[in-house]
Amino acid sequence: MSTLTVFWIFGVIAMLGGLLCITRRSPIGSALWLVVTLFALAAMFVLLDAQFLAALQVLVYAGAIMVLFLFVIMLLNLGRPGPSDIRGTMGIGVAIVLAGVLLFQLRVLGTAAPPEAIALPPGTMAALQQREGIIGSVAGPLFDAYLIPFEIASVLLLAAIVGAVVLAKKRL
Amino acid sequence: MLLGPALAISAVLFTLGVAGVLLRRNVIVIFICVELMLNAVNLTFVALSQHLGVGGQVFVFFVMAVAAAEAAVGLAIILAVYRHQRSVDLQNMRLLKG
Amino acid sequence: MTGTAADFVWLAPLLALAGFVLNGALALWRPAAKTAVSVIGVGVLVGAFVVAVLTFRAFAGLETDVPLLFRYWSWMPVGELQLDVALQVDQLSTVMLLVVTGVGSLIHLFSVGYMREDPGYARYFAYLNLFVFFMLVLVLGANFAVLFVGWEGVGLCSYLLIGFWFTETVNADAGRKAFVVNRIGDFGFLLAMLMIFWATGSLDFGAVFGQAPAAFDAGGAAITGITLLLFLGCTGKSAQIPLYTWLPDAMQGPTPVSALIHAATMVTAGVYLVARCGVLFALAPLSSAVVAGTGALTALFAATIALKQWDIKRVLAYSTISQLGYMFLAVGTGGAAMAAGIFHLATHAFFKALLFLGSGSVIFAMHRAYHATHSPEDAQDMRNMGGLRRFMPWTAMLMWIATLAIAGVPFFSGFFSKDEILAAAFARGTVHPQWLVFWAIGLVAALLTAFYMTRLMLYTFHGPNRTGERERQHLAEAPWMMTGPLLVLGVLSAVGGLLNLPALWGGNAWLHHWLEPVTESAVVDAVPPLSHGTEWVLVGIAVAVAVLGVVGAWRLLKPAGLVPAREAPAERGFQRVLRNKWYVDEIYDALIVRPIVWLSREVLWKRVDQRLVDGAGVNGAARAARAWGALGTRLQNGQVGVYVALFVVGVLLVLWRAIG
Numbered sequence: 040m041s042t043l044t045v046f047w048i049f050g051v052i053a054m055l056g057g058l059l060c061i062t063r064r065s066p067i068g069s070a071l072w073l074v075v076t077l078f079a080l081a082a083m084f085v086l087l088d089a090q091f092l093a094a095l096q097v098l099v100y101a102g103a104i105m106v107l108f109l110f111v112i113m114l115l116n117l118g119r120p121g122p123s124d125i126r127g128t129m130g131i132g133v134a135i136v137l138a139g140v141l142l143f144q145l146r147v148l149g150t151a152a153p154p155e156a157i158a159l160p161p162g163t164m165a166a167l168q169q170r171e172g173i174i175g176s177v178a179g180p181l182f183d184a185y186l187i188p189f190e191i192a193s194v195l196l197l198a199a200i201v202g203a204v205v206l207a208k209k210r211l
Numbered sequence: 212m213l214l215g216p217a218l219a220i221s222a223v224l225f226t227l228g229v230a231g232v233l234l235r236r237n238v239i240v241i242f243i244c245v246e247l248m249l250n251a252v253n254l255t256f257v258a259l260s261q262h263l264g265v266g267g268q269v270f271v272f273f274v275m276a277v278a279a280a281e282a283a284v285g286l287a288i289i290l291a292v293y294r295h296q297r298s299v300d301l302q303n304m305r306l307l308k309g
Numbered sequence: 310m311t312g313t314a315a316d317f318v319w320l321a322p323l324l325a326l327a328g329f330v331l332n333g334a335l336a337l338w339r340p341a342a343k344t345a346v347s348v349i350g351v352g353v354l355v356g357a358f359v360v361a362v363l364t365f366r367a368f369a370g371l372e373t374d375v376p377l378l379f380r381y382w383s384w385m386p387v388g389e390l391q392l393d394v395a396l397q398v399d400q401l402s403t404v405m406l407l408v409v410t411g412v413g414s415l416i417h418l419f420s421v422g423y424m425r426e427d428p429g430y431a432r433y434f435a436y437l438n439l440f441v442f443f444m445l446v447l448v449l450g451a452n453f454a455v456l457f458v459g460w461e462g463v464g465l466c467s468y469l470l471i472g473f474w475f476t477e478t479v480n481a482d483a484g485r486k487a488f489v490v491n492r493i494g495d496f497g498f499l500l501a502m503l504m505i506f507w508a509t510g511s512l513d514f515g516a517v518f519g520q521a522p523a524a525f526d527a528g529g530a531a532i533t534g535i536t537l538l539l540f541l542g543c544t545g546k547s548a549q550i551p552l553y554t555w556l557p558d559a560m561q562g563p564t565p566v567s568a569l570i571h572a573a574t575m576v577t578a579g580v581y582l583v584a585r586c587g588v589l590f591a592l593a594p595l596s597s598a599v600v601a602g603t604g605a606l607t608a609l610f611a612a613t614i615a616l617k618q619w620d621i622k623r624v625l626a627y628s629t630i631s632q633l634g635y636m637f638l639a640v641g642t643g644g645a646a647m648a649a650g651i652f653h654l655a656t657h658a659f660f661k662a663l664l665f666l667g668s669g670s671v672i673f674a675m676h677r678a679y680h681a682t683h684s685p686e687d688a689q690d691m692r693n694m695g696g697l698r699r700f701m702p703w704t705a706m707l708m709w710i711a712t713l714a715i716a717g718v719p720f721f722s723g724f725f726s727k728d729e730i731l732a733a734a735f736a737r738g739t740v741h742p743q744w745l746v747f748w749a750i751g752l753v754a755a756l757l758t759a760f761y762m763t764r765l766m767l768y769t770f771h772g773p774n775r776t777g778e779r780e781r782q783h784l785a786e787a788p789w790m791m792t793g794p795l796l797v798l799g800v801l802s803a804v805g806g807l808l809n810l811p812a813l814w815g816g817n818a819w820l821h822h823w824l825e826p827v828t829e830s831a832v833v834d835a836v837p838p839l840s841h842g843t844e845w846v847l848v849g850i851a852v853a854v855a856v857l858g859v860v861g862a863w864r865l866l867k868p869a870g871l872v873p874a875r876e877a878p879a880e881r882g883f884q885r886v887l888r889n890k891w892y893v894d895e896i897y898d899a900l901i902v903r904p905i906v907w908l909s910r911e912v913l914w915k916r917v918d919q920r921l922v923d924g925a926g927v928n929g930a931a932r933a934a935r936a937w938g939a940l941g942t943r944l945q946n947g948q949v950g951v952y953v954a955l956f957v958v959g960v961l962l963v964l965w966r967a968i969g
Binding site: 042043046047050053054057058060061066069070073076077080083084086087088089091092095096099100103104107108111112114115117124125126130131133134135137138141142145146149150158159161164167176177179180181184185188189192195196198199200202203204205206207209 | 212213215216217218219220221222223224225226227228229230231233234235236237239240242243244246247250253254257258260261262263264265266268269271272273275276277278279280281282283284286287288289290291293294299300
């Protein structure tokens with residue numbers, strides 16, 4: 040099987056997972072189908088020379104963030120299917136029309152190729168990973184050119200922790 | 212190469228996320244759909260980073276950090292709202308009306 | 310800069326301005342400090358007069374025909390238009406400077422006594438100083454724009470001072486009338502200024518007058534239009550037909566104001582302007598004829614009205630209009646007659662200021678008498694006076710001097726100036742016959758002048774007293790503070806003719822020669838000088854007319870037969886027409902004022918303003934905003950789902966731009 044075929048298989052899995060994610064009545068179902076999509080995306084990251092991110096995707100997204108979601112769903116006791124929360128005919132119509140227009144626009148944007156001048160020659164990423172290692176190729180810029188955003192991200196996470204505690208606690 | 216399929220899949224996933232946000236009333240599901248949209252964008256970043264340099268991957272890293280923060284705070288808000296209203300249905304959240 | 314005292318000419322207006330600022334401050338915070346106000350108010354004027362004298366001497370010492378220009382700062386450098394704040398000292402402006410500050414000083418001094426008891430004393434002097442400042446800017450300005458600033462400024466001060474006792478509606482109305490009527494003239498002046506700039510590319514006197522012969526066709530439409538518009542401005546400011554109606558009403562102001570602004574200085578601004586623009590008027594024979602003709606007609610017309618007025622100040626007001634007419638006849642005649650016009654301006658400033666101040670003394674005494682007995686009678690009505698020479702001999706004697714001067718009785722100042730104007734008109738008439746008509750009109754007006762002035766004196770100072778039994782004990786001469794300035798003006802009125810004693814009388818015509826650098830460029834066409842014989846005949850006619858007027862009035866009018874105002878019967882026939890000023894105010898009211906008021910009220914206010922501007926414009930905009938807002942509130946229904954959907958729509962629109 041060629042790389043392209045494998046890529047498409049995972050792509051179809053991801054899209055199916057997304058579709059089921061937004062159509063399941065149960066929030067648990069939605070969350071679990073999203074996990075499927077995340078895994079498929081992780082596989083696609085590997086094929087796109089981003090092995091480190093693939094690992095992060097599984098660890099952080101599928102592991103940490105989705106577990107947080109499931110915690111909250113269970114905390115609120117929403118696990119068993121109740122009355123559907125999908126909107127009526129009118130809502131579905133609006134959603135389909137807007138989503139259709141959006142898809143069309145994104146396709147128009149997606150088929151516009153990146154300018155040749157800034158495009159790297161094929162195999163550059165692989166060569167970079169050969170030279171600096173899979174993690175090192177990402178970590179290098181992260182602690183060099185993107186050091187300040189990195190620090191700001193850490194501050195953001197701290198603020199999020201504090202904010203979450205303040206919001207979720209019953210009595211301070 | 213993989214760029215074209217990646218962008219196509221990314222577009223579909225993003226659209227599915229938007230459709231989900233418009234379609235659902237359960238706040239948690241809407242939140243899940245937002246995560247879907249973020250991941251669609253991540254796919255785009257990664258696919259383009261193959262051609263435009265490793266900066267795209269670094270961005271995905273940041274998106275994940277922000278997504279984590281957002282999930283923590285957002286879910287905390289949902290908890291607070293649920294405690295107040297005993298519901299996570301969007302139709303019951305109309306305090307924004309002036 | 311010349312290194313002479315003339316360099317400090319800016320001190321004169323600045324002193325007056327300083328007086329305004331100081332007195333204005335006192336008026337706001339220390340209105341009771343009357344001594345300080347008097348010292349400042351009179352002091353700055355005397356200072357300005359000293360500056361004027363020094364400037365004049367310095368300039369005369371230079372013996373130059375070229376005006377001195379002092380540029381202080383650039384005012385409006387806009388493209389082609391380079392306007393400077395600049396003063397010009399030349400023969401004409403020095404004469405005006407001396408008249409304004411000299412007569413002004415005397416009148417300020419008189420005001421100290423006249424206004425002493427008034428609660429608005431400080432305010433009065435602030436306005437008066439401000440007026441002098443603007444008047445000096447007017448006569449010293451080196452371009453049309455600076456002159457215009459002074460022109461508008463004196464108009465403003467005139468308005469403020471006419472309505473000085475603004476608590477009475479009639480005074481405030483008179484001020485407003487003066488202002489509005491003057492606006493008509495100012496509009497003409499402004500248009501003329503724009504046309505001058507358009508044609509010559511400059512507003513500086515030197516540049517405009519230098520280029521005028523090249524820039525305009527003599528007698529062409531452009532120059533005729535410009536000069537006629539300028540003259541429209543003059544008719545407003547100097548109270549000529551058709552815009553003279555504001556001046557009689559302006560007598561509502563304090564009497565020294567009437568003397569200073571509405572007789573001696575401001576109203577002569579128009580004469581000054583025409584003389585200043587003599588070059589332009591010389592290029593437009595039609596305009597010159599219009600100026601002279603309007604002047605002659607006004608002289609006659611106002612004199613007829615003065616015949617039948619009872620208010621002592623109104624007689625003088627119409628007399629002023631009439632005398633201004635003479636001046637315009639002179640400056641319209643052009644050439645050497647310009648000097649005669651300025652000469653008459655100066656002598657008129659002397660004797661008319663004297664007459665007004667004298668009438669002020671009379672009114673002061675009458676008012677005091679009526680005030681003492683709490684009588685509601687009119688202190689300005691001549692029918693309530695009579696025989697006042699027994700109570701105020703100095704005033705009576707001095708006013709007689711002024712009367713003889715204005716009537717043109719030989720060897721008084723007015724005789725020389727008026728005679729010179731009439732002679733110049735006659736001389737021009739030998740070339741252009743219409744000037745003979747103007748001359749004849751002027752002669753008739755001179756007869757009437759002598760008549761109504763004698764009438765005024767007769768009814769005021771002679772015959773039996775009609776003031777009232779109890780009031781009579783309170784009649785007395787005004788304090789010396791007031792009579793002193795009268796005395797000086799009396800001397801000037803008597804001997805002012807020496808300024809320009811014509812060669813005919815063995816004089817050297819000093820003013821005539823002095824003004825030659827200004828007037829020689831304003832010669833319209835060569836007028837052959839009159840022979841001495843003709844001149845003597847003209848003088849004889851003028852003297853005969855003056856004497857006829859005085860003696861005729863003396864013989865015809867019987868002050869003994871007059872009754873006090875409250876018992877007087879209404880006039881009949883033609884007298885009534887004159888008494889009511891030919892009904893000109895009524896005609897203007899019906900033809901101009903009422904239609905404009907109707908148009909403003911019924912169309913502009915009720916239709917345009919209320920319906921269009923307020924209705925469709927202001928309220929319409931509010932209504933549209935409210936409707937739009939009502940639409941917006943529908944969206945703000947609190948449903949987060951709707952907000953999200955709209956948000957997506959917004960994103961789609963932005964994306965649409967991105968891919969488009």
